[in-house]
Amino acid sequence: MASTPLTYLNHQHSVASWLLTKDHKRIGLMYLAVVTLAFFLGGLFATVIRLELATPAGDLLSNDDYNKMFTMHGVAMVFFVLIPAVPAILGNFVLPLMLGAKDVAFPKLNLLSWYIFVIGFLFTVYAMVTGGVDTGWTFYTPYSSRASNSNVMMTGLGVFITGFSSILTGLNFMVTIHRMRAPGLTWFRLPLFVWAVYATSLVQILGTPVIAITVLALAIERFFRFGIFDAALGGDPVLFQHMFWFYSHPAVYIMILPPMGAISEVIACFSRKTIFGYSFVAFSSLAIAIFGFLVWAHHMFVSGISVYSALVFSFLTYAVAIPSAVKTFNWTATMYKGAIWLKAPMIWAIAFLALFLIGGLTGLITAALGVDVHIHDTYFVVAHFHFIMVGGAVMGFFAGLHFWWPKITGRMYSEIWAKVAAIIVLAGFNLTFGPQFILGYLGMPRRYHVYPDEFQVLNVLSSAGASILAVGYLLVGIYLTVSLFKGERAGANPWHATGLEWTTQSPPLPHNFEVQPIVTHDAYEYASREITVD
Amino acid sequence: MTDATATHAGAHGAHAAHHPDLQHHFDTLDQQHEAATLGMWLFLITEVLFFGGLFLAYMLYRVWYPQAWAEASRELDIVLGAFNTAVLIGSSLTMALAVRAAQTGSQRAIVVWLLMTMALGLTFLVVKYFEYAEKFEHHHVPGPDFMFPGPNAGPAQIYFSLYFLMTGLHATHMVIGFGIMAVICWMAYKRRFSPEWYTPVEITGLYWHFVDIVWIFLFPLLYLVDRAHHFA
Numbered sequence: 012m013a014s015t016p017l018t019y020l021n022h023q024h025s026v027a028s029w030l031l032t033k034d035h036k037r038i039g040l041m042y043l044a045v046v047t048l049a050f051f052l053g054g055l056f057a058t059v060i061r062l063e064l065a066t067p068a069g070d071l072l073s074n075d076d077y078n079k080m081f082t083m084h085g086v087a088m089v090f091f092v093l094i095p096a097v098p099a100i101l102g103n104f105v106l107p108l109m110l111g112a113k114d115v116a117f118p119k120l121n122l123l124s125w126y127i128f129v130i131g132f133l134f135t136v137y138a139m140v141t142g143g144v145d146t147g148w149t150f151y152t153p154y155s156s157r158a159s160n161s162n163v164m165m166t167g168l169g170v171f172i173t174g175f176s177s178i179l180t181g182l183n184f185m186v187t188i189h190r191m192r193a194p195g196l197t198w199f200r201l202p203l204f205v206w207a208v209y210a211t212s213l214v215q216i217l218g219t220p221v222i223a224i225t226v227l228a229l230a231i232e233r234f235f236r237f238g239i240f241d242a243a244l245g246g247d248p249v250l251f252q253h254m255f256w257f258y259s260h261p262a263v264y265i266m267i268l269p270p271m272g273a274i275s276e277v278i279a280c281f282s283r284k285t286i287f288g289y290s291f292v293a294f295s296s297l298a299i300a301i302f303g304f305l306v307w308a309h310h311m312f313v314s315g316i317s318v319y320s321a322l323v324f325s326f327l328t329y330a331v332a333i334p335s336a337v338k339t340f341n342w343t344a345t346m347y348k349g350a351i352w353l354k355a356p357m358i359w360a361i362a363f364l365a366l367f368l369i370g371g372l373t374g375l376i377t378a379a380l381g382v383d384v385h386i387h388d389t390y391f392v393v394a395h396f397h398f399i400m401v402g403g404a405v406m407g408f409f410a411g412l413h414f415w416w417p418k419i420t421g422r423m424y425s426e427i428w429a430k431v432a433a434i435i436v437l438a439g440f441n442l443t444f445g446p447q448f449i450l451g452y453l454g455m456p457r458r459y460h461v462y463p464d465e466f467q468v469l470n471v472l473s474s475a476g477a478s479i480l481a482v483g484y485l486l487v488g489i490y491l492t493v494s495l496f497k498g499e500r501a502g503a504n505p506w507h508a509t510g511l512e513w514t515t516q517s518p519p520l521p522h523n524f525e526v527q528p529i530v531t532h533d534a535y536e537y538a539s540r541e542i543t544v545d
Numbered sequence: 546m547t548d549a550t551a552t553h554a555g556a557h558g559a560h561a562a563h564h565p566d567l568q569h570h571f572d573t574l575d576q577q578h579e580a581a582t583l584g585m586w587l588f589l590i591t592e593v594l595f596f597g598g599l600f601l602a603y604m605l606y607r608v609w610y611p612q613a614w615a616e617a618s619r620e621l622d623i624v625l626g627a628f629n630t631a632v633l634i635g636s637s638l639t640m641a642l643a644v645r646a647a648q649t650g651s652q653r654a655i656v657v658w659l660l661m662t663m664a665l666g667l668t669f670l671v672v673k674y675f676e677y678a679e680k681f682e683h684h685h686v687p688g689p690d691f692m693f694p695g696p697n698a699g700p701a702q703i704y705f706s707l708y709f710l711m712t713g714l715h716a717t718h719m720v721i722g723f724g725i726m727a728v729i730c731w732m733a734y735k736r737r738f739s740p741e742w743y744t745p746v747e748i749t750g751l752y753w754h755f756v757d758i759v760w761i762f763l764f765p766l767l768y769l770v771d772r773a774h775h776f777a
Contacts, residue, residue, distance in 0.1 A: 113570035116580040182587045190580040191570075220591045224598035228710060236688040237706040239602055244699035250605060254598050522569070 033118035039103035053087035077460035078145035085148030097269035108512035111193025111528040131173030138165035181215025195530035207272025210296035222258035256307035270407020281357035282349025295334035302331040328378035355429035359410035366402025391451025422498030436483035442476025585748040613700035615771035626768040636665035647743035655733035
C-alpha cells in the first residue's frame with residue numbers, strides 16, 4: 012500500500028538489515044526471538060521433570076538424566092530467559108523511546124551484546140545436546156570441579172560469555188539514562204520503568220563480573236587441575252558458594268526489578284492515576300539493588316557458615332523486604348480509588364501483584380534462620396523462587412509485553428484471548444507451585460526424582476497444573492502471532508497513556524521521533540492532563 | 546568504546562554541518578564524548594569487580610595460610626617484578642603523553658607515544674614469559690606435576706593457582722590493550738583525530754591506566770609477602 016507509513020520494521024527488509032542493525036528496536040525483537048527459543052527449551056526440560064514426578068518411582072529417567080534435566084531447566088531459564096527477558100527485550104525497545112532519544116548511547120555495542128548473548132547460548136545448547144550437564148544450575152564445587160563428568164566446561168563457558176552480554180547491556184543503558192534524556196526530562200520526571208532499568212543496570216555492572224570470574228576460576232580449576240576451591244589442597248568449596256551467590260542473589264533483582272518497572276507503568280495507566288509515592292517507588296528500586304548485594308549468604312545457612320554472619324544475613328534479608336513492600340503498597344494505593352480499566356495488561360499486572368506477594372512473604376519464611384534449616388533444599392524453596400521468578404518476573408514481563416505490544420508491532424492482539432490466557436496461566440501456576448509449598452514443608456527434598464508414595468497426590472496436582480500452565484503460555488504465543496497478521500491497527504496511543512513512547516507512531520519511525528521531544532510534565536499526569544491519542 | 550572508534554557517522558542532508566565524527570543519535574560532540582568516557586569508567590568498574598573475585602580468594606587464603614604464602618612468594622623473582630613495575634609505570638607515562646598529544650592535535654606524536662607504550666608493554670610480557678618459564682621448570686605450575694617442598698605444598702599450590710590466574714588475566718588485558726592501541730595508532734596515522742574529537746585516544750588511555758593499576762596491586766600482593774625481614 013502506498014499509504015503505509017515508514018516504520019522501523021518496513022524501512023529495510025533484507026536479512027542483513029536485521030543481523031547488522033544498530034536500531035535498539037530491532038535488537039529488542041532479536042532478543043525476543045532468542046529468549047522465546049530458550050523459554051521453549053527450558054519449558055521442555057520442565058515438562059520432562061513434571062512427567063517424571065507424576066509417579067513416586069523413578070520410571071522415566073535415570074538418576075543422572077534427572078539431574079541433567081533440572082540443571083538444564085535452570086540454566087536455560089535463569090541465564091537465557093529471566094535475566095535478559097525484560098531488560099534486553101522490553102528495555103531495549105522502550106528505554107530510548109521513553110527518554111526521547113534516537114537510540115541507546117552505544118548502538119554498535121548493543122548489537123555486539125546480542126551476538127555475545129547468542130554465542131553464549133549456542134555454547135550452552137551445544138553442551139546440552141552433546142551430553143548435558145548435571146551439576147545443578149549453581150555449579151557447586153567440588154562436584155562441578157572434580158566429580159561430575161558431564162559438560163560442565165562448555166556450559167560454564169556459555170554462562171561466562173553470556174555474562175558479558177548482560178554487563179554491556181547494563182553499561183549501555185546506564186550511560187543512555189545519564190546522557191541521552193530529552194530536554195526537560197529531569198530525573199524525577201522519568202518513568203519508573205527507567206528507574207527500574209537503572210537499578211538493574213547497577214546490579215548487572217557490579218554483580219555479573221563476579222560470576223564471570225567465579226565460573227572462569229571453576230573452568231580453569233576443572234581443566235588445568237588448578238586449585239582455588241579444592242579442599243584437598245586446603246581450599247574452600249564454600250568460597251565458591253560465596254562468590255557464586257554474590258552475583259546470583261542480586262541476579263534475582265536483575266530478573267524482578269525491570270518487571271516491577273513495567274508493572275508501575277501498567278498500574279498507573281490502567282488506574283488512570285498518578286503513581287502513589289513516585290519517589291518512594293523510584294528509590295525503592297535503588298534500595299533493592301543495593302540491599303540485594305548484602306544478602307547472598309542466606310543461600311548458605313546450612314553450608315557451615317558462622318552463626319553470627321548467618322544472623323546478620325538473615326536480618327539483612329528481612330531488610331530487603333522493606334523496599335519490595337513499599338512498591339507493593341504503592342501499587343495498591345495507586346489502584347485505590349483509581350478508575351480501574353481492566354484491559355489485558357492490567358489483568359497480567361494484578362496477577363503479578365498476587366503472586367509476587369506470596370513469593371515475597373514466603374521469602375521471609377525462608378529467610379528466618381531456624382525455619383530455613385527445616386525447609387532448605389526442599390520443595391518449599393522451589394515453590395518460593397518460582398513464585399518470584401515465574402509468578403513475579405514472567406508475569407511482569409507479560410504485563411509489559413501486552414502493554415507495549417501495540418507500540419512494538421502496531422497491532423492489537425485479541426483482548427478476550429489475552430484475558431483468558433492470563434487467567435489460565437494464573438490458575439495453572441498456582442496449581443503447579445501451590446502444592447510444592449506443602450510438599451516442601453512436609454519434607455520432600457528438591458532434586459530427587461523418587462519420592463515416598465504419600466507425596467504422590469500433591470505431585471500429581473503439581474504436574475496437572477504444569478500442563479495447564481503450558482496451555483496458557485502456548486495460547487499467548489498463538490494470539491500474539493495471529494495479531495501480527497490479523498490484529499487491528501493500534502494507533503499511536505491505544506491505552507491513552509502518558510510517556511514519550513506513546514507520542515510517536517506505532518510501530519515507531521526508524522529514528523523514533525519526527526522532532527526532538529521536549530518534556531514539560533511529570534511522568535504520570537493521568538488525572539490532570541489531556542492525553543493525545545493519535 | 547566500539548562506537549567511539551566509529552569511522553564515520555550520518556553527516557547527511559540537513560546535518561551536513563555537523564562534525565563528521567558526530568554520530569546521528571547524539572546532539573553534540575560534548576554529549577558523545579561524555580557518553581563514551583562514562584561508558585569506559587563504568588566498564589572499568591566492572592573490571593574492578595572481575596579482578597575483585599580473585600583478590601577476595603587471595604585475601605581469604607592469605608589469612609588462612611600466612612606461612613605458605615610467605616614461602617611461595619619467596620619463589621618469585623623480586624628484581625624482575627620490580628623491573629616490570631617500573632616498565633609499566635613508564636608505559637602509563639607514555640600513554641598520558643599520547644593523550645596529551647591528542648589534545649594538542651599532534652597526530653604524529655600520538656603515534657610515537659603509543660608505539661612506545663606498546664614497546665614497554667611488550668617488554669613487560671617478555672619478562673613475564675621468562676618468569677612463567679621458570680615456574681614450569683621448577684614445577685610450580687599447579688596441577689598433577691606441581692611440587693613444593695615442606696608441609697605447605699597444598700596451600701602453596703593455591704597460591705600459584707592464584708598467581709597464574711591473576712597475572713594471566715592481567716597479561717590478557719595487556720594483549721587486548723595492544724589490539725586497541727594498534728587501531729588507535731592507525732587512526733592517528735590517518736590523521737583522524739583533532740583537538741575537538743579525540744575520544745578514542747582518551748578512553749584507550751583510561752583502559753591502559755587501569756591495567757597498570759591492577760599490576761600496582763598485584764606486585765606487592767604476590768611478590769612482597771613477608772620480605773621485610775630479608776632487608777632488616
